[in-house]
Amino acid sequence: MRRLGKEAREELSDTAKALIQVHTSEYSAMVTRISRFVSLQFVIWPVLIGALTFIWTENSKGHIPSVLAAWGSVLAVQFASQNYNFALYEVYNHVRYIEQVLRRRVVTLLHTDAVWKYERYLNKTGKAHSAWIGDIGPAIGSLAALLLSAYWRWGDWEVSDFWGFALNGVFLIQVSLSACRIVMVRRSFLHAA
Secondary structure, three states, X not given: XXXXXXXXXXXXXXXXXXXXXXXXXXXXXXXXXXXXXXXXXXXXXXXXXXXXXXXHHHHHOOOOOHHHHHHHHHHHHHXXXXXXXXXXXHHHHHHHHHHHHHHHHHHHHXXXXXXXXXXXXXXHHOOOOOHHHHHHHHHHHHHHHHHXXXXXXXXXXXXXXXXXXXXXXXXXXXXXXXXXXXXXXXXHHHHHO
């Protein structure tokens, strides 16, 4: 596609200019939402550390039985992982909308594809870390928490341990399905780029 020169910019109709302004406002709103979801992702981990610290402090004082401390800790990890996954999915979904819908509208109006290319740039140059760490890391952490808790409780296994393991297993499936959904949405906008 050709670049938009000075003459072409002057030729834009008032309608096209208004539409570009509307799309730019929509882009700004989407980016604001993305930054809020990213903030949510980072706030989750200190809350998780605080919850785990509370659980284990109360357990060491004898206020919480070991079985509840073990499976409650795993449940806290599952909850944090699922909230992280929710926020990451929303980030990727917003980027997909910008890349696949909004960008195409602006490109059509401006007759140039020289807009909003950061995701394409990242796709070519790479990110600071592998996207897989953020995409499936929480699911792996949830699995590790479940296995560590089962290992820790193994010698004192009771009926309540079975229920704790089963409940957390169901949540682990949900966290894993969320991770798969995240990978699919990220691939959808990267392969389109």
